[in-house]
Amino acid sequence: MDNIVTIRQLQKNFGSTNALNSINLTLEKGKVYGLLGPNASGKTTLLKILAGLISNYSGEILIDGLKPSTKTKSIVAYLPDRSDLHSWMTVRETIEYYQDFFEDFDVQKAKKTMEFMDLNDNDVVEKLSKGMKARLKLALTLARDAKLYLLDEPFDGIDIKTREKLIETIINSQRDESCMLISTHHVNYVEYLLEALVFLSKGHILLKKNVEQLKEENNKSIVEMYMEVFANA
Amino acid sequence: MKFKDNMPIYLQIIDHVKLKIATGEYKRAEKLESVRDMAQKLRVNHNTIAKTYQFLEKDGIIFSKKGVGSFITESEEMISRIREERIFFKISTFVNDLRVLGYSDKKMIEELEKFLKGEIQNG
Incomplete structure (x- = not known):
């Protein structure tokens, strides 16, 4: 039972538009996965389904043995692509808000990360720059256990x-008991961070592979592989 | 450390550790950074570092003590071998490159001597 996530035959349509199709995927504990693909490939939809925010899909999903629901929300930390912060709060208030909301929230870790991120307790969210907001969001998400x-x-x-x-x-947040799935189209930033890659295109998984193995087999960088995989997609 | 992006990182880190042993930066039986610290320092996934250490251990370049950590080999012979391997590699690259340029062995030695005396300069 080293799989945290098991997805079988996942399909999701928005009206007549097909967002995800025949997705089969397992994610293991202790690993960091990259979810790569161009815009509109279905990355956000897949993450939202795993986060329990979209429930009308077909197929089977198990997260630590449970279907995505309010129950799994307590073991899944989700960083949305849009800001879900309250603009009028200070950094300190935001931490307290998260602490109230999530049982697994580690205040000490949050404070330590805020310090590392150069965020101050009294900074007001709406006055933070885009970069500082991104720091705050990540620090909050990763402070959950x-x-x-x-x-x-x-x-x-x-x-x-x-x-x-x-x-x-x-x-620093990588742990043996948990798994991370990071969606991005900035392939070059993250390649040393990731252990395995999932290439998604138009709602299909084109490839799932270990990063080092991919390089060993092809003698190419991940960016080159990305260009190749998506050239024909 | 700057990585080449078309080569597995673990191979590059193995090479990096061997180079540090060859230059004496890593001393015999010295304690190596933990997987976690090395991952943080090189900004690489923990599992990649763990895999690197496994390979180094399998080759006898490092060894681990349970609950204590990983250490550079205690074997002087292994350290000399790592040095010799690197020197051999550097010399063979040098010789092959000059042979491609059409240098005879005699000419190669002459040029090297001139260089060492400071008689050849770039451009």
Whole structure:
């Protein structure tokens, strides 16, 4: 039972539009996965389903043996691609809010990460820059002691220094008991962070493979592989 | 450390550790960073570092003590072998490159001597 996530024959349509099709995927404990694909490939839909935010799909999903529901929300930490922060709160109030909301929230870890991210207790959310908001969101998500972390485009629209801080924080948060799934189209930023890649295109999984194995077999960088895989997709 | 992006990272880290042993930066029987610390330092996935350490251990370049950590080999012979391997690799690359340029062995030695005396300069 080293699988945290098992997905069988997942299908999701929005009206007549097919968002996900015949998705079969297992994710193991202790690993960091990259969910790669161009815009509109279904990455966000897949993450939302795993986060328990979309329930009308067909197929079977098990997260630590349970169907996505309010129950799994307590073991799944989800970082949405849009901000879900309350703009009028301070950093301290936001931490307290999360602490009330999630039983597995580790305040000490949150505070430590905030410090590393150069966020101050009294900073007001709406006055934070885009990069600082991205730092706050990630720090809050990773301060939970979850079994599954879902990060949707954590590197979008941020400066280099923030990116480095986010990457370091993600590496420090890697644990044997939990699994991370990170969606991104910034392949080059994350390749050392990831152990395995899932390439998604138009709602289909094109490829799932260990990063090192992929390089060993092809002598190519992940960016080159990405271009190749999606050239014909 | 800067990685080449078309080569498995574990192979590059193995090479990096061997280079540090060859140059003496890592001393005999010295304690190596933990998997976690090394991952953080190189900003690489923990499992990649764990795999790297397994390979190094299998080759006898490092050894681990349960609950204590990983250490550079205690074998002087192994350390000399790592040094010699690297020197051999550097010399053979040098010789092959000059042979491709059409240098005879005699000419190669002459050029090397000139270089060492500071008689050849770039450009």
